[in-house]
Amino acid sequence: MNVYNQIETASRAEMEALQLERLQKTVNHVFTNVPFYRDQLIKSNISPESIQSLEDIKKLPFTKKNHLRENYPFGLFAVDQSEVTRIHGSSGTSGKPTVVGYTKNDTENWAELVARGIVAAGGKKEDIFHNAYGYGLFTGGLGLHYGAEKLGCATVPISGGNTERQITLIQDFKPKIIAGTPSYILNIAERMEEMGITPDEISVEYGIFGAEPWSEEMRKTLENKLGIKAVDIYGLSEVMGPGVAIECHEAQDGLHIADDHFLIEVINPDTLEPVPEGEDGELVFTSLTKEALPIIRYRTGDISSITRETCKCGRTTTRMARVKGRIDDMLIIRGVNIFPSEIERYLLQIDDLVPHFQIHLTKKGTMDNVELHVEMTPEFFSNLPGEDLTHESVGQLKKKIQYAMKTHCLVSMDIFIQKPKSIPRSEGKAVRILDKRDLAVAQ
Template structure:
């Protein structure tokens, strides 16, 4: 980002390493000592377990089977005595089996798409909505958003938590919302110009698409009012973020959340540590466990993130297994916040591909491609079977300046990418070079893997 023009004095100061004057939304919660944080978490955990046991029959039955009562939770380590929850539980109790309040107290419902089975349905009462918007407000302020910003929403409004969650939190901070919704990219660009948009909320892949369309239209991103990108809905590899920042002349940050535990706002990226995200520890108790055994890993080691919301009333969830792989560190951050930070999620325990006995993660492919000049961040992994053996192909999109009419040059480039992938993945794959723009862009989550073996 050294060659990037940064719009906004606060962002420029932060990126230059001056964090002292940056605003913090809730200093008491975000800058508390570790002892204060842990004491608050224990107080809330005890209350949350009691609330859940008394009001949700499924949890009461599981805890009774384990011989655990709410009074047995006396330390934070006692959380490991409680049952795990995963997506199957919410599907099995569809739609309202885990709700802890009467439906007349539920002010909003959200749900997953349900493309792989019954959807995940979650509800919020007025208290939950206050907590949610509060988490979002602190998260976006970490990213450099300030009251008075004009935030343009490129997420779809609907059952997906992303659109409404960011909308409520940005409004709570004092921003003007521009509810553009998803799709119609040319219209988004016109609205940025007409309304003086300063913040764009989108998936990173769609933000890059907006950038590309604007460039084709002759739009000068350096002169636009846009200065912050708030990304979510899918992982954002470092190379993709760097490309968007360089081409759109904005600062981009990621956030993390899940429908099952609240939605966006569980953690967010500050401007001091761009590869980590601060967890809202006053609202979420985190664990990092071995995906195979469920036992805790050592501090700072990679494992599966498990979350227990500490302020969820309408549909409380205990020890939710996210299947997201990360590590968590607790040392204070240069931004002044003391909340624990999780490494950005790049892979999941359940998106691992097994190719001829070798474990392959899409994030490994991203890392290899990000180091190759001449390719875009867009790619597609296709896995199938031939004669009983697994095959993997990687479709790699070229930048316009890398596309050549010379078969020999293109074939040499293709083979060099195959060799680099094999060196990291430890399994052979075929590379198919795709012309610029040949990988489909979407307004939602980018689909990187197509597994045809099933």
């Protein structure tokens, strides 16, 4: 195995012994250095000595995003400011970001984990790495950048946006790996098609995509349009950033979690009790090696499941299923729970539609209503007599979409089929849901 993969083949007993040692150290670290955690533990009648097994993690209190906001900016840091070498953050509804800090050791560990992930995705030291994740406070760009450099890749820090320049550099620099949000990479792929560039004319072999939920159908679309293998990467700034987990290119069957750095739980978000292996629930992460901002039982809001079966690639690490969605993105329409990624999954199976859509939440009287805005392909549009959007073939396509949504997603939706290029394209994370219910009430 490559040097970055050796720990990923440890036995379960070896890994759990390492996790317990690091968990005990982390709990002692926060108890000693973070007043917030010390107060929480004392209120729960817990001391660092209370943690004698991995099962004892259930004794520890949860951390939620509002705790980071309440301790803005540096209240949860566990080291002196002089030891912090990097600060990242994620945007918040109040206008202030949730702030995370890193020591030199933290950033070195992060880079090594991302490098390990790039190897799992199929990358090699000699590859050129085209990084279309956004740079800045968002952890995606710099997280992938330093991981690629750690592996030894020649890294192109193109960031997001300026799509035609991206394509020029892909043609000229001939990268083997491309990374970005799936919705933005789709934007690049579609622009290539418009320019007459075919998959066999580009050098890219692997794609590392994440920062938003995406379906298996989106994977197939990206792989076909670019002629690549596409893998999912997972991370969030509060836990570290990208690199917490990643799929391997051999199996593309669940994301390998860096068990040596993170302890994962899956809980029922209502009862807060653990769910059985293989069952969907909310992901909860505890960091095991972070110094500047160690995090205890962080409720991510992401919905997924885990398995501890050995992967066919040979790695023994815990694997998580691809994230279905976030609790706060879950739509509850007339008593039915549904995630945008499930709508995407079935839309992409319908011919004559491009992989772009938006969900508009509106009101019909006092009832919630869903408008699904989709976009026809240029070929379908050009074959409409007089480009007439009222033509019967548009009506037939609408019925097909309505049937798919009602049959598979169990929700009746108002379907709006739009001309090509009508739905905004992403240059970062796609905006899938527009909630107009308050506007309807106000009017």
